[in-house]
Amino acid sequence: MAGYRDLLRTRGVARIIAAQLTARFPSGMTSLALLLHIEQVTGSYGAAGLVLAATSIGQAVAGPITSRWMGRWGMRRVLTLTMAVCAVSIALLALVRLPLPGYMALGLVAGLSTPPVQSAVRTIYPKMVTSRQLTPLFSLDASLQEIIWIIAPVVITFVATQVGTVQALLLIVAILVGGGAWFILSPEVGRVRIPRSRRGFGKVLAKPAVLLGTVCGFLLIAACSAVEAGVVAEFGHGGPEAGLVLAVFSIGSLAGGLSLGHIPIGRWAMGRRMAIVAGGLVLTLFALDAWWLGGALFVAGIGLAPALAVIFAITSASVRFSETAEAYGWIGTGQLIGAAAGSAAAGFLIDGVGPFGAYVAALGFAVVGVVVAVVCVRGFPDLRHRDASPLPDTAPVHTIT
The missing domain is CATH 1.20.1250.20 (MFS general substrate transporter like domains)
Incomplete structure (x- = not known):
């Protein structure tokens, strides 16, 4: 554990880990919140499953494409654009009543515009630490991301069931924008340029x-x-x-x-x-x-x-x-x-x-x-x-x- 303490004392490492975990926190909440919301407004788990499928397809298609864009247009530009589109899409899913194809279309757009934070931060890591520290940093990153899967589902289920599914989706938007802005404005994101x-x-x-x-x-x-x-x-x-x-x-x-x-x-x-x-x-x-x-x-x-x-x-x-x-x-x-x-x-x-x-x-x-x-x-x-x-x-x- 002493090695991890030394790693976290390295300039910027603790900050960038905290920022990227916050920016990625919605990944542990969105599917469950969409499931609960779409089922509530349509009365059908099947309809909710179709919206989730459209969202997942969008994420799978976009992953390598938006990640590659960061080498062409820069990390901050790509992350800001995708964050904005994704936030608007989820907000519309929460606030607008649509037929099922409309919800599926918005889910697809939300998936396609999922910010490539994970690709960005793992590209940045080698430029932040010594070569000896890099493998432990990847291990620490993989370990700490479990916090998302421990806490996020509990939080979003509580909000969706005790407050409302609309509020749950709007909470995701708030975290997406707040955490995304924290990560995008981190000095490391501006100091590392990915060659085309x-x-x-x-x-x-x-x-x-x-x-x-x-x-x-x-x-x-x-x-x-x-x-x-x-x-x-x-x-x-x-x-x-x-x-x-x-x-x-x-x-x-x-x-x-x-x-x-x-x-x-x-x-x-x-x-x-x-x-x-x-x-x-x-x-x-x-x-x-x-x-x-x-x-x-x-x-x-x-x-x-x-x-x-x-x-x-x-x-x-x-x-x-x-x-x-x-x-x-x-x-x-x-x-x-x-x-x-x-x-x-x-x-x-x-x-x-x-x-x-x-x-x-x-x-x-x-x-x-x-x-x-x-x-x-x-x-x-x-x-x-x-x-x-x-x-x-x-x-x-x-x-x-």
């Missing part, structure tokens, strides 16, 4: 590490999404158990990230960490009571943030600085598609065999992730004796001084 990429759009996926990071992220988040569906199906209508069990899952991830973040990343790191997730999910097959599931998911969570840290580190270490933002955009798209695939697979199995089927689906995704990490182990860079800094560009790069 000279390669064609999508060519970064030809890098084995980026492709593996995208595939492993897809499988990892699909497993998590299936778990969430199973927990909600089992406990969602009977009390606070669902929220508590999922919070324990996130706490396990937070603990794993903080405790394993100092370990050097070798070629087998992804396989080992995915195996921890799969091992915890095996335990979910033995019982579905809240105490047992909480313990099993805590074990599974220990591997979650460390596995995400591997994805971030190998991506950074394998591409040129001008390609990092787009690469992280593809990583995010893979995770979004994984979330949709995990929910869909779990939903079909829940309808067929009950909540148990969701954990079977989650385990299946995790096991495939372990297999991919093992079979493709030579595609992962060995970072035990090198840092995770991006490869240099020939074009000049403005860095933080």
Whole structure:
């Protein structure tokens, strides 16, 4: 933990972490708030699902595109424009009564304009710390983002159910604008310029590490999404158990990230960490009571943030600085598609065999992730004796001084 304290004392690191977590806080609130709001105004969960699907499609499509734009027009311009459009779209969803296609269109626009904060901050990190500190910083980032998934759903559910769904969506707009402005105005965002990429759009996926990071992220988040569906199906209508069990899952991830973040990343790191997730999910097959599931998911969570840290580190270490933002955009798209695939697979199995089927689906995704990490182990860079800094560009790069 002393290493993390030293890291947070580095100039600007604590501020930029706090700002980006605040800016990304709506990501843990929007889906749930939209679900509750659209169901309330239309009386149909099916309609709400269609709006959420449109939003997710927009996010998946936009991720690598808006991230790449930051190298062309600058981070602040792209972040400001997307933040403004996204905020207006969500506000209209809250305040305007529309037919279902109108809500879907606004959801799509909100997804397409989701600010690429995650890509931006992970592009900035290598310019803020020493090469020795970069891998621990990725681990700390992956760990602290669990705070979003622990707190945000609780806050937005309380506001939506106790105050109103309109107010819940407007709260998201306020946090989106406030947190986004804090991040955009951070000195680091203005001091780092991403050189314009000279390669064609999508060519970064030809890098084995980026492709593996995208595939492993897809499988990892699909497993998590299936778990969430199973927990909600089992406990969602009977009390606070669902929220508590999922919070324990996130706490396990937070603990794993903080405790394993100092370990050097070798070629087998992804396989080992995915195996921890799969091992915890095996335990979910033995019982579905809240105490047992909480313990099993805590074990599974220990591997979650460390596995995400591997994805971030190998991506950074394998591409040129001008390609990092787009690469992280593809990583995010893979995770979004994984979330949709995990929910869909779990939903079909829940309808067929009950909540148990969701954990079977989650385990299946995790096991495939372990297999991919093992079979493709030579595609992962060995970072035990090198840092995770991006490869240099020939074009000049403005860095933080």
